[in-house]
Amino acid sequence: MGSFYIPKEYHLRPESKGQDSHFLFQEKNTFGLADGVGGWIKKGIDSGEYSRQLMNNSLIALNQETRGHVNPTRVLEEAYYVTKSPGSSTACIITLNDDDHCLHVVNVGDSGFLVFRNRKCIFQSPIQQHGFNHPYQLGCSSQFGDGVDVAIEIVVSIQSGDIVIAGTDGLLDNMFPSEIEEILMKAQDEDVHQTPADLALTIAEYALYNSLDKYSESPFSRAAHLAGKNHVGGKIDDITVVVAEII
Template sequence: MLIAKKPRVEEPRFICPEKQTNGVADGVGGWTKGGVDAGDYAREQMMLTEAALSSLMLKYVNYNGIINNNNCHGQETKRNLHEMVCGSVYLPKDNKLGEDAHFICPEKQTIGVADGVGGWAKKGIDAGQYARELMHNAFIAVHNPNNIDEQKRKRKVADMIGAVDPRKVLQETYAKTKEKGSSTACILSLNKESGVLHAVNVGDSGFLLFRNNKVVYQSPTQQRRFNCPYQLGNGISSDRPDSAWEEWIQTVPGDIIVLGTDGLLDNMFPSEIEQVLVQGGGGDRDLDLGCGELASSIANLALYNSFDKHSPSPFSENARKAGFEHKGGKIDDITVIVAQVVAL
């Protein structure tokens, strides 16, 4: 199940291969004259449709894909709840703090990374300070009851775990971050009931979703030109949360999410991460290596690749496509969060 819009628009859509159902909604633009964002109504319709389809799938289909005949006769089977088990590693490039930042909030099933844009150093500004304040404010914002997703709010569900709306978190976080500088940001939240992963991203941080040790999804990057990502900041030319790419993805128990800054994504191909997961027993709930150790293995391989001046890398391939000559990896701060989806 996948719903996508890039960035927030008045015509959100959803694609559901499992139920052979697609949909699109068009918010009526005339409402803007009254200060109303009609896109909010359209987006809510698509989210509610997605939730209804997800509920049907969870009701009639087990996670191994076998139809549950008992349910077809009207007998309810208890719905599995979902949870992300997380671990992280940060390898700063030049000093103990570096320019990356991240947070993990297990009780709200929300994780995030930020990468302060290094170009500010030329002006004597530590962009890492902006990234750190951004993630600090994000961690606080996920506990704000106003940042619950609208489906849960309208149903008045008591258990709000995993129901955080990362788009609202990003908006609040941005408004409260006053440090000089700018930063990319990627925030993910898992809905504990449906298993839907809700993601927002600004810039070239991002995540990959692995199923049975194979990548099944990689988030797109936002760049204005090569090596110039979208970035949140307080400057006139900085981007705002409304420019964020946003998406919903259905997960299943056993899925592994690898979230990272460009220090990871510029230095490792998805196939290399797949190999780490295979060697570490990824995809099995009882991992031989915990999520923290998997994150460490991935981050250290990215670090090794960043110093390799000869082997191909995602960064060198993207440089070539943009008309630049670059061999090997890119030395940078590296942040990796590994999260495994488990059934409770």
């Protein structure tokens, strides 16, 4: 596993933690990510605190799980009920199960993951949203957040050599699967071994470039058009990328 994170305000405030959070727990074949919902800033609340606490509590819950038999839904539920910071967040926790050699995933909102086999995307997780740019989100306020009962469980069969790429919407709103395929193909063609961390960095930088492009089509601009909104180009946002290679 490897990861890379680019807070959207990094160029203005290098000390900024942003609103995304994630963890890698190699010993339990599990990782997770969360994206604090930016709309809370209008109320003077940094929902990055919520996402960071949610992921930290997920790590604590993981300590009670057995490697290869992690129940990601149970982990997220336990983390959700003890996370009390104001704000709200999407969440995605992914684990590799030894019994069926499948990815077992729990997901809330518009963070998600893709599975690549032979450098081609064979699966992309669905998003959950109340409306355009309004994702399902966990929060301690029922008025502004959803309960953990909205989480969906996903099981995906995987093979040795598959690559799992997960991200917050800073990745998924700015890169089509075909663009990630091109990066994976280029890495293969150059015959240079790239670690998951190397790939995460490359993909995150590509997503950042696209997010700043005001003219090209992006997944976000395509979704905006379908929703009757006028938006061209990428979407400036925090970008989290996690890459895991199945061995």
